[in-house]
Amino acid sequence: MNVRVGSTRRSFLTVTGAAAAMALTGSLPEVEPAKAGATGPVDRRDPYTLGIASGDPLPDAVVIWTRLAPEPLAPFGGMDRRPVEVQWQVAEDEQFRRIVSQGTTLARPESSHSVHVDVRGLRPWRHYWYRFRVNGKLSPVGRTRTAPPPNAVVPEMSLAFASCQAWWEGWYTAYADMAKRDHDVVFFLGDYIYEFGIDRGIRPHSNEPYITQQTVTLDEYRVRYASYKMDPDLQAAHAAAPWVVTLDDHEVVDNWADEAHPSAPPAQFLVRRANAFRAYWEHMPLRFAQLPNGPDMQLYRRIRYGRLAEFSVLDTRQYRSDQAYGDGTKAPGPETKDPARTITGDAQEKWLLDGWSASQSRWNVLAHQTAIARLDTKDGPEVLVPMDTWDGYEASRDRVLGGAVQRNVRNLVSIAGDLHRSVASDLKLDFTNPDSPTVGSEFVGTSISSGIDGMDLDPGGLTLLKENPHIKFGNFQRGYVSCNITPQRWISDYRVVDKVSVPNGTVSTRAKLLVEDGRPGIQSV
Template sequence: MPTRRSFLSATGAAAALALTGTLPGLDAVGIPHRTDKRPLFTLGVASGDPLPDAVVIWTRLAPGPLEPFGGMDDRTVNVEWEVSEDEHFSRVVRRGTAHARPEYAHTVHVDVRGLRSWRHYFYRFRANGQVSPVGRTRTAPAPADQPAVSIAVASCQAYYDGFYTAYQDVVRRDHDVVLFLGDYIYEVGVGPTAGVRNQPVPVDFAGEIFTLDEYRARYALHKTDPDLQAAHAAAPWIVTLDDHEVEGNWAGYISEDGIPYDDFVVRRANGFRAYWEHMPLRLDQSPDGPSIRLHRHLRYGRTAGLSVLDTRQFRDDQTSTGGWLPPDEVSQDPARTITGDAQERWLLDTLHRSSSRWNVVAQQVAMAQLDRKTGPDLELPMDTWNGYVGSRDRVLSGVRDRHVRNFVVLTGDLHRAVASDLRVNFADPSTPAVGTEFVTTSISSGKDGVDSDATGKALLAENPHVKFQSVQRGYLSCRLDSSQWTSEYRVVDRVVTPGGTASTRATLVVEDGRPGTHLV
């Protein structure tokens, strides 16, 4: 059995090789072939990025998920897969064999094609005589169809801050798709007992992660959570990353921790590589060294067009620390960008061409102006669109000028729930709304939280466009049809201990053709 030290040494070359976008098979000299019969599918199964005729299915072989290499040796393993119309697999419609390779941490990504639109399917994997748990997925509607769609929106799941109780409710409410908007893992150490979970973990998990193998191990730790596994197995996920999948508050090629450029490029490549390996993403989305294409557009028939953004990889640096600060010349610079010029043009062109009833943007950080300072002066979160006013002005003006129908932004990051109208001019409450933003709270980050705090009270008092806020943990449950969008803020009463209870804290509605939201 290799030690953690030999694990890191054996893959030390990965830091440099990650820049090429591909890694060769590991030599693993001195690592014996394992003959143990431990369960292989300890990290569950997942599916994602549904199309009308296709969906990605995922798994990883890891008999020792927190051990070096996940407890696997250096051999490629054949993994059979099946997709069926029923959970008993009596009507199998697609099957094949994939290869779980050591250079990809023995993960498997299968882009299953030739499926029927807007149907539930069941899938499973088989390797070395073992069968995985069964997952359920659903394809997207046909382009001309307009069904009602249910969406769960989640983000920010610090493992050490609490249990993933909210996912139990996600499964119970039977959503068509789950959007995860960033901070799937956190790069900081989890401590010797994984924080409030009081779970012993290997000593190497106590520190911040930098190498490819450390990022892989952190994903493995998170994916051992049974509630997270159940949510992945219940519905397809559409994902994007934020900062903590690499480093807190990173921007473009700039490390907020002051890491030298060359070292940060390697760290970014390692973070991207492990992220793609552990998400149900297509092969053509695999990173090319320190670059990965995550912005993309998916359609749910004529009901919704979903534009997924990446507000980390192409942004200018944050002003100062990126914390809550008064606006300054940097944050107000009209040339600043949070998306990069190419992605901004792609977004506005996509929205302009759209024939969808609901035009949805799934992204990471708050777009609405959020002032928490009492009085005429402003204090804004500079890591968000509030620190990139030029970008926000161009996008919201573009939505207005292009007459984009039913513009809805879904956001994570804040560890609080916030619902806001979006205006071109937030300083003038009489300015018509051009859309709505729903910020979901965190799954666990921030521990239990409270219903309201000083910042939340200030947000409601100082921002007429803010309609609701809460600092409890939970997620956002949405239902959209031809007449309205309904958002339920589902909260759990505790996460620092298991067994929390979920309830609806608030329900807000957007009516078709009437920008802006209101409580019901």
């Protein structure tokens, strides 16, 4: 049962005190010139152990990020609790001979010495290089790219998307491959970290407390992000292209829904959510517009690439109704069909449909967490579907897919993750009827590492293909998806890793799948 927002938020405010104030406050100073004397004694340690990143490209702007953490697994990353002056530069060349923007900001202890610089005044659809300097130490150099002008005719773009990177379950070989390929932007669609504790894992140091214990407090979430971001392949993928990120459940706790989770009463859960959101923002290349206000964070937003593609980045966690029938995999019924239940919330759904009404893009893309397509997981006439995907929110699915048809949305494509398997599907107005019109195409990417090695097709994957005629491709290996988009076609290249249980696995293309302009549905290349 859903918890009423108003009463829960009032209860939340009564349980927050001085100890939680830093985690829960929504206020952080914007980028500003550093004051004299802010840096104090010179620190000779390497402050860039967590790498650098960029994100959320606009035609004239991009966010550049780092976090100072000379001892990344220590409280506050081993930094003193004082602000530190950070210089930044953006250039048109990798050697920084043509610097186009530079400045100074403060890395502050209340944001765990993270730095988010919203660099403005850049030229559209151009590569730039960026770096930071602290106490005379230069950071690694990152490459980014701005978006095209809003009305530009863009002949081609490339993107990658990924999700689900349980650190202890395997090496990030997929990211090493992604970093070597030329992508204009990377979408990360949820489960950047995993919050629960484990007994042991594949990688060395998987038995350390910072991995084995569950994350609840702000410090615990910060250390969990640091343990992931120390990975060199993940750092390389961040440094190679701008990222657009959204979160799913494990950035907070498994299968949370709005203000409800069985691990705690709503008021206590909101404290945990505030801790998780704060740590998430501190470690992602996000703007101050996404800075959490306690347990609330504005994550849904649009990224446009001229008239070629418009990406609606969704948040299907923060506003959803509680899972139907107590969660799990169940038969659909009155609860899943209840029009009062929602996976997006009313405001986000309206924002999405209104945006589609105004769209002039060739490709209209949902970048979000989990599968829209129906996933019957039971062999035989009985139907069992996961309550945590859009299957548990059929009325939401009907309103979104039906709304796309009503608005004559051109070339609807869904990219998603969460399933730890690759699933490519035709999107139907009625998934119970194979003859129902196909109104869009969906590419669900597998996990980067979650699930360990996997195989080409497991029994669950075979069942999905047998029971769901709209599913056109399935695979149960680890990897990511690389996409090439032109006005005429969209090609998704499913890149899979033979083994993530050992370093330096082999990455190959398992399938190339095509969607043609004006012809919804998936074809093999």
